[in-house]
Amino acid sequence: MRVGPTLEALLEQYPKDLKIVFKHFVVHPQHATIPATAACAADKQGKFHEMYKLIWEKGFSAGRNLSQENMEKLAGELGLNMAKFKADQQGECAKKVRQDQQDMAKIGVGGTPAFFINGRFLSGARPIEQFKALIDEELKKANERIGKDGTTAANYYEKWVLEKGKKSL
Amino acid sequence: MKRLGVLFLSVLGLAAVGCQRDDSQVGEKLDQIIKQNDEILKALKSGAGAGARAGAAARPERRRPDPQEVYAAVADGPYLGAKDAKVTIVEAFEFA
Numbered sequence: 196m197r198v199g200p201t202l203e204a205l206l207e208q209y210p211k212d213l214k215i216v217f218k219h220f221v222v223h224p225q226h227a228t229i230p231a232t233a234a235c236a237a238d239k240q241g242k243f244h245e246m247y248k249l250i251w252e253k254g255f256s257a258g259r260n261l262s263q264e265n266m267e268k269l270a271g272e273l274g275l276n277m278a279k280f281k282a283d284q285q286g287e288c289a290k291k292v293r294q295d296q297q298d299m300a301k302i303g304v305g306g307t308p309a310f311f312i313n314g315r316f317l318s319g320a321r322p323i324e325q326f327k328a329l330i331d332e333e334l335k336k337a338n339e340r341i342g343k344d345g346t347t348a349a350n351y352y353e354k355w356v357l358e359k360g361k362k363s364l
Numbered sequence: 365m366k367r368l369g370v371l372f373l374s375v376l377g378l379a380a381v382g383c384q385r386d387d388s389q390v391g392e393k394l395d396q397i398i399k400q401n402d403e404i405l406k407a408l409k410s411g412a413g414a415g416a417r418a419g420a421a422a423r424p425e426r427r428r429p430d431p432q433e434v435y436a437a438v439a440d441g442p443y444l445g446a447k448d449a450k451v452t453i454v455e456a457f458e459f460a
Binding site: 198202205206209210211212213214215216217218219220221222223226227230231234238243244250251254255261295298299302303304305307308309310311312313314315316317318326329330333334337338341347348349351352355356357358359360361362364 | 429434441444448450453454
């Protein structure tokens with residue numbers, strides 16, 4: 196979460212050009228698996244970011260209480276459907292967390308936080324300048340490519356990162 | 365009686381010589397053991413060092429992604445920001 200303010204500042208500075216996607220990568224399964232599935236289950240009810248903030252504020256920062264009991268309490272505060280929340284945690288979200296882990300491990304992630312900026316790796320909670328340097332480089336490339344060969348802003352990531360990028364380390 | 369006394373003294377003398385010989389043998393033996401011990405310790409130390417070095421060599425540093433390369437980071441999670449942004453950051457995170 197140390198990097199949270201940096202990411203918020205980046206979103207403010209690049210309001211139209213930046214998107215931040217969250218992928219689970221559990222390095223400490225004994226503590227981090229339950230909140231990961233809880234955040235995912237909240238996402239299934241459209242409340243990922245609210246749950247994400249609550250888990251950091253009322254779970255992690257409040258004595259690292261990341262228990263299932265506390266996750267259900269936080270889900271209750273958000274007014275989530277509890278039966279669905281618990282079912283998703285055990286079912287689809289357990290799978291999603293594992294899939295995210297595999298997606299990230301395949302391209303070399305070994306710890307958190309780790310970032311790929313249009314596919315380019317940046318490890319750890321770095322100063323905002325390091326993020327901005329990479330974002331500006333990638334933004335320049337995107338501006339040069341968009342409008343040519345059928346590249347649009349909407350398909351840019353698909354064409355230039357997912358299709359052309361390395362699929363494994 | 366005089367003969368007995370001479371005999372007794374002779375036995376004592378022989379015993380003393382015998383004991384001296386035994387003491388020197390024990391001393392030699394101790395020297396040998398200490399020397400061997402030193403050699404074993406020396407071998408163990410150099411062996412352990414070599415073992416540690418061999419272990420480090422057998423455990424290669426984990427490869428990390430090259431920041432100059434582009435990796436196909438699947439971006440299918442919840443997100444913040446513009447839907448069709450030109451730059452997408454994929455963050456691998458955990459609550460820990």
